[in-house]
Amino acid sequence: MHLRRATPDDAAALADMLLPVIREGETYALDRDLTAEAALAYWTGPDKRTFIAEHEGALLGSYYLRANQAGGGRHVANCGYVTAASARGRGVARAMALHSFEAARAAGFRAMQFNFVVSTNAPAVHLWQALGFAIVGTLPAAFDHPRLGLVDAFVMHRSL
Amino acid sequence: MHLRRATPDDAAALADMLLPVIREGETYALDRDLTAEAALAYWTGPDKRTFIAEHEGALLGSYYLRANQAGGGRHVANCGYVTAASARGRGVARAMALHSFEAARAAGFRAMQFNFVVSTNAPAVHLWQALGFAIVGTLPAAFDHPRLGLVDAFVMHRSL
Numbered sequence: 584m585h586l587r588r589a590t591p592d593d594a595a596a597l598a599d600m601l602l603p604v605i606r607e608g609e610t611y612a613l614d615r616d617l618t619a620e621a622a623l624a625y626w627t628g629p630d631k632r633t634f635i636a637e638h639e640g641a642l643l644g645s646y647y648l649r650a651n652q653a654g655g656g657r658h659v660a661n662c663g664y665v666t667a668a669s670a671r672g673r674g675v676a677r678a679m680a681l682h683s684f685e686a687a688r689a690a691g692f693r694a695m696q697f698n699f700v701v702s703t704n705a706p707a708v709h710l711w712q713a714l715g716f717a718i719v720g721t722l723p724a725a726f727d728h729p730r731l732g733l734v735d736a737f738v739m740h741r742s743l
Numbered sequence: 744m745h746l747r748r749a750t751p752d753d754a755a756a757l758a759d760m761l762l763p764v765i766r767e768g769e770t771y772a773l774d775r776d777l778t779a780e781a782a783l784a785y786w787t788g789p790d791k792r793t794f795i796a797e798h799e800g801a802l803l804g805s806y807y808l809r810a811n812q813a814g815g816g817r818h819v820a821n822c823g824y825v826t827a828a829s830a831r832g833r834g835v836a837r838a839m840a841l842h843s844f845e846a847a848r849a850a851g852f853r854a855m856q857f858n859f860v861v862s863t864n865a866p867a868v869h870l871w872q873a874l875g876f877a878i879v880g881t882l883p884a885a886f887d888h889p890r891l892g893l894v895d896a897f898v899m900h901r902s903l
Contacts, residue, residue, distance in 0.1 A: 720898045
């Protein structure tokens with residue numbers, strides 16, 4: 584598996600990876616009917632550095648890295664991760680996370696915060712905890728899950 | 744005190760109110776050198792409804808109301824408030840908060856969340872607690888305070 588910065592040439596493959604996750608609506612607080620253009624604008628916006636995980640030319644996943652806040656909060660990073668449906672269970676998210684910690688450290692960030700981890704997304708919660716994140720906040724009934732209704736979301740934090 | 748929607752005519756007075764708070768850098772995680780144009784773009788952006796508190800034509804304060812997240816998180820509101828330096832201690836923030844709860848309820852929001860209340864901003868923390876907000880998260884060393892160095896920030900939440 585190889586990790587590199589995203590380029591405009593990745594747009595179509597990236598949209599193919601993002602849209603099913605957005606349409607499903609179970610893990611990201613994004614409008615489920617977001618267009619491909621809007622999804623790409625969100626994932627690769629000017630405030631973000633976007634990376635691609637690939638193997639033999641096939642995209643396995645992607646993540647973005649950005650400052651979570653400006654001003655006095657700009658030393659804390661924020662990331663979002665997505666794994667291609669066909670590549671799940673192969674450690675792609677873990678590899679992207681470890682890469683993102685290094686990229687964030689190299690950019691001078693001192694901590695990483697996830698603002699909205701849906702509490703029912705057990706694989707994500709467990710992975711982040713295994714990688715040193717603590718739940719520092721519980722947002723009650725913050726997410727309207729398409730199958731489960733209102734569920735909590737977690738704020739998770741890790742020093743770098 | 745009268746509360747109404749902001750208009751483009753409020754821009755200059757609004758910038759005069761926002762910029763000292765942004766320059767001070769003790770309460771908002773915004774770049775301290777933000778231009779007036781950028782500050783106004785932030786405060787009155789298309790994702791926000793912006794209100795003005797005034798008395799006899801003078802601006803006493805302003806707040807914005809927006810959805811804190813999209814998709815499955817869009818039932819939770821988020822607000823930001825600013826009081827003119829000359830109008831502090833007169834209940835302006837409290838009046839704006841109560842107005843914002845009604846405006847948020849009227850817009851269909853079911854809860855309100857503040858994502859980043861600097862822990863050393865005691866007047867704000869106390870006011871939000873008095874108005875029914877609970878601290879649902881503590882973000883360790885999340886804010887680099889210009890005088891105090893790294894301090895915590897709180898995530899605060901209230902049902903509507």
